[in-house]
Amino acid sequence: MRTPDELTVLFRSSGRKVTAQRQCIFRLLQGDETHPSAESVHVAAQLEMETISLKTIYQTLHDLTELGEIAALDVGTGRTRFDPNVEDPHHHLVCQVCGSVRDLVVDFPDMSLPAGADLGFELGTAEVIFRGLCPDCRKATSARSSPGVPVGRPA
Amino acid sequence: MRTPDELTVLFRSSGRKVTAQRQCIFRLLQGDETHPSAESVHVAAQLEMETISLKTIYQTLHDLTELGEIAALDVGTGRTRFDPNVEDPHHHLVCQVCGSVRDLVVDFPDMSLPAGADLGFELGTAEVIFRGLCPDCRKATSARSSPGVPVGRPA
DNA sequence: TGTCAACTAACAATCATTGGTGATACCTTG
DNA sequence: CAAGGTATCACCAATGATTGTTAGTTGACA
Numbered sequence: 001m002r003t004p005d006e007l008t009v010l011f012r013s014s015g016r017k018v019t020a021q022r023q024c025i026f027r028l029l030q031g032d033e034t035h036p037s038a039e040s041v042h043v044a045a046q047l048e049m050e051t052i053s054l055k056t057i058y059q060t061l062h063d064l065t066e067l068g069e070i071a072a073l074d075v076g077t078g079r080t081r082f083d084p085n086v087e088d089p090h091h092h093l094v095c096q097v098c099g100s101v102r103d104l105v106v107d108f109p110d111m112s113l114p115a116g117a118d119l120g121f122e123l124g125t126a127e128v129i130f131r132g133l134c135p136d137c138r139k140a141t142s143a144r145s146s147p148g149v150p151v152g153r154p155a
Numbered sequence: 156m157r158t159p160d161e162l163t164v165l166f167r168s169s170g171r172k173v174t175a176q177r178q179c180i181f182r183l184l185q186g187d188e189t190h191p192s193a194e195s196v197h198v199a200a201q202l203e204m205e206t207i208s209l210k211t212i213y214q215t216l217h218d219l220t221e222l223g224e225i226a227a228l229d230v231g232t233g234r235t236r237f238d239p240n241v242e243d244p245h246h247h248l249v250c251q252v253c254g255s256v257r258d259l260v261v262d263f264p265d266m267s268l269p270a271g272a273d274l275g276f277e278l279g280t281a282e283v284i285f286r287g288l289c290p291d292c293r294k295a296t297s298a299r300s301s302p303g304v305p306v307g308r309p310a
Numbered sequence: 311t312g313t314c315a316a317c318t319a320a321c322a323a324t325c326a327t328t329g330g331t332g333a334t335a336c337c338t339t340g
Numbered sequence: 341c342a343a344g345g346t347a348t349c350a351c352c353a354a355t356g357a358t359t360g361t362t363a364g365t366t367g368a369c370a
Contacts, residue, residue, distance in 0.1 A: 012337095012338080015346095016346085016347090017336085017337050017338070017345090017346055017347060018337075018338095019335095019336075019337070019346095019347060019348070020336090021347080021348070022347085037326090038326085038327080039326085051348090051349070051350095052348090052349090053348075053349060053350075054327095055328085055329095055348085055349085055350095056347080056348065056349085058326095058327070058328075059347085059348095062328095074229070074231040076229040078325080078326075079325090079326065079327095080326080080327085093273070093274060093276050093278075095276070096279065102274050102276070104268070104272065104274075105272075106268060106269060106272050108263065108265065108266055109265075110263065110264075110265040111263055111266070111283070113259070113261060113285075114261060117259065117260075117261050118248070118287075119248060119257050119259075119290070120289070120290035120293070121248050121250070121257070121285070121287045121288060121289055121290065121293075122287050122288040122293050123248075123285055123286075123287040124251065124285075124286045124287040124288075125285075125286050126283060126284070126285050126286075127283070127284045127285075127286065128266070128281060128282070128283050128284075129281070129282050129283075129284070130268075130276070130278055130279075130280075130281045131278075131279045131280050131281075131282070132273075132276045132277050132278040132279040133276060133277040133279075134275070134276055135274070135275035135276065138275070138276075138277050167368095167369085170315095171315085171316090172314090172315055172316060172367085172368050172369075173368075173369095174315095174316060174317075174366095174367075174368070175367090176316085176317070177316090192357090193357085193358080194357085206317090206318070206319095207317090207318090208317075208318055208319075209358095210317085210318080210319095210359085210360095211316080211317065211318085213358070213359075214316085214317095233356080233357075234356090234357065234358095235357080235358085
């Protein structure tokens with residue numbers, strides 16, 4: 001996504017207003033690689049603005065998604081995750097224990113389908129999700145118990 | 156998954172009872188390649204047993220998943236889809252319009268990660284989701300309007 | 311045949327998300 | 341700077357998929 005300043009211009013030119021809350025959200029998303037959920041953005045935002053509402057978070061994330069500045073993704077953790085990186089095409093690593101998500105900037109050139117395998121589908125994007133254990137949960141698991149904060153439904 | 160008869164044995168040997176409802180569900184899943192949701196299994200089951208309850212469907216699907224006879228998957232259509240094919244490792248084709256899901260029995264050998272790209276994750280499975288348009292929605296889209304039955308949240 | 315799990319109906323609860331309200335704040339354009 | 345209108349807030353309700361609860365009945369199986 002673009003910088004907060006550029007987003008300010010973009011919002012205005014698309015008829016949206018730029019409030020302190022929205023700028024706060026812009027700043028928080030800027031360079032965030034954790035693929036936050038709406039709720040975690042809310043928590044982070046509340047550190048700066050105690051009264052900011054979850055509704056506002058949802059609305060702004062929705063606006064940003066509409067403008068193509070962030071991507072909404074469902075990796076099966078039960079909440080929608082938001083990805084500020086829409087520049088580089090990439091895939092995702094998902095921790096099966098704590099639900100953390102990281103970008104995977106690897107291109108798989110050989111992922112085209114053999115003729116006839118497409119079952120008549122008109123293909124769009126191919127999205128790869130690698131499931132595994134993040135470094136933290138790896139430590140916690142090999143050691144003893146209590147990993148990070150568990151998240152959402154299994155698979 | 157196994158045949159209804161084999162599942163009957165398996166259920167009994169795991170302390171579960173085999174009722175007419177359960178056998179009906181076994182039969183319906185047998186060879187179903189549409190990756191039905193709990194609700195669509197319910198609809199199909201009601202054709203044979205008008206009074207079968209959605210709870211029973213959920214419970215039996217849950218049991219089958221626990222026994223590893225079917226797989227529960229989240230492809231971002233808003234409902235959990237169930238896949239009776241747990242024998243062949245495979246990926247999935249998902250229609251962005253109607254939400255239909257088909258198996259993709261193609262193996263991608265070159266999907267290992269370059270050294271260092273794993274960000275310290277311990278890798279498990281890699282699941283690939285191809286999004287696109289199914290044959291039916293393709294026709295409907297290129298023609299005029301009204302595709303199949305739209306399903307669930309976008310991406 | 312008896313026991314106990316499974317079934318049903320009906321209803322409530324969950325969780326993430328979206329929708330309404332009315333009132334206030336404040337951004338933006340003129 | 342002032343007007344006008346959108347964003348915000350708090351509060352509360354609704355959605356949709358799924359799970360839980362209850363209580364009474366059926367039926368599997370040893």
